[in-house]
Amino acid sequence: MKIIIAPDSFKGSLTAKEAAEAIERGLRRSPLKAETVLVPMADGGEGTVQSLVDATGGHMIQAQVTGPLGQSVMASYGILGDGRTAAIEMAAASGIQFVNEQTRDPLVTTTYGTGELIVKALDQGAQEIIVGLGGSATNDGGAGMAQALGARLLDADGHELTQGGAALARLDRIDISGLDPRLASTRIRLASDVTNPLTGPEGASAVFGPQKGADPSMVATLDAALAHYAAVIRKDLHREVETKPGAGAAGGLGAGFLAFTPAVMASGVNIVVETTHLKELARGADLCFTGEGGIDFQTGFGKTPMGTAQAVKESSPGCKVIALAGNVGAGTEELYKVGIDAIFSISPGAVSLEDAMTKAADNLAAVAENIGRLLA
Incomplete structure (x- = not known):
């Protein structure tokens, strides 16, 4: 199995690279056997x-x-x-x-x-x-x-x-x-x-x-x-x-x-897709993890998770895209129409904003591990 890990930054908590590394760390803790390719992403905004x-x-x-x-x-x-x-x-x-x-x-x-x-x-x-x-x-x-x-x-x-x-x-x-x-x-x-x-x-x-x-x-x-x-x-x-x-x-x-x-x-995300060679790296991919701090209906207006999903599926139409976010807001059902197959919140429950941001890497890894165990 080939997995592309291409998140944006989690604003105030993790750079895109740190988020990607946390997702990979969680997958490695699961029994899932896969080749992982890390591609830090962005859409032209901060980070x-x-x-x-x-x-x-x-x-x-x-x-x-x-x-x-x-x-x-x-x-x-x-x-x-x-x-x-x-x-x-x-x-x-x-x-x-x-x-x-x-x-x-x-x-x-x-x-x-x-x-x-x-x-x-x-x-x-x-x-x-x-x-x-x-x-x-x-x-x-x-x-x-x-x-x-x-x-x-x-x-x-x-x-x-x-x-x-x-x-x-x-x-x-x-x-x-x-x-x-x-x-x-x-x-x-x-x-x-x-x-x-x-x-x-x-x-x-x-x-x-x-x-x-x-x-x-x-x-x-x-x-x-x-x-x-x-x-x-x-x-x-x-x-x-x-x-x-x-x-x-x-x-x-x-x-x-x-x-x-x-x-x-x-388009900011299109520039990043081109510069990182995401489409080339995604050839033959079975699964893609993307995400950012918050996902809602606005994500469908060209933000990183949507742009990533569309780029990956252009190279590998059968690839499934999973989006992870600290906060999952309203209107996310519309994202299933633009290339994202599943959305998960990484929040472990009712926690303070400070705790959520401080423990973002651990929470990302934990959710990625559980998804890996399910797939395995």
Whole structure:
């Protein structure tokens, strides 16, 4: 029997690699005889870089960059096992964890540090960059990132714009003569399942701004500034980004990538499936274990367990997929229609959240062992 073990991370408890190892450990304690193949997975959200590094035998690099409020922060990015692909989570440099209730302010927060991480990855020789969009503290349309990459955003007096989304209202012209030339020959893929446009009622400011501290007045200010930004991009760069699906991801960072780099949007889980060679590894598999911290109806919208199940069954149609989760929520019956064959909670009973998270590895192993014993 061949078993693929391909979970996502269990947020706050286990990395995807640790979850996979716990499942394997439990199976080994059962009488079931099987070949196991571990493939840590992710869907573009938190933990994607670590999963890709673990799955490909790569390594992490730490770098000092500019945080969302202009402060110096320590961020990490990954160089994958092929030595030519970098993986970056924008939240590592520009994430909401760097602000609090008192300091969060999407009028001034910047993605400059994300641009600095891209430059550092290029300095490491990266020819391809995977960027996870999400968890941002910013609403600047990727303007800060563009400035870090060498673009000049100028006001009517020819002065460089200050940082933050509100400053975009003063943008008069864009000069990309100093843009890092290495970008033109770099493949950049944006891992995000967000399809929001840049502006409007479904745009970055209206939908995600309140999470970052924007009141209704600030939302209106930011939305107008991003609309003006898109108009100047249209005039000077001849690119249409305002209505592109995904342009509103990470406070409009998606639009910034589409405007200033050759980036393309892609499903986060599909990028991970391709990068980890999951389909190739799953050929001839009889069983697949996947999972993440919580599984419910939203899992069917492209999250890791569904994407994993579909990829594995594309290679091995007869493979049965078992999903394990710390919490099994409402609507999971819909997942049986999209490739998952069985879902199990790893909770041993009524326990505190702290206990559940502390003992996640042991609970995963215990459930995997019992499933192994049943199959044996």
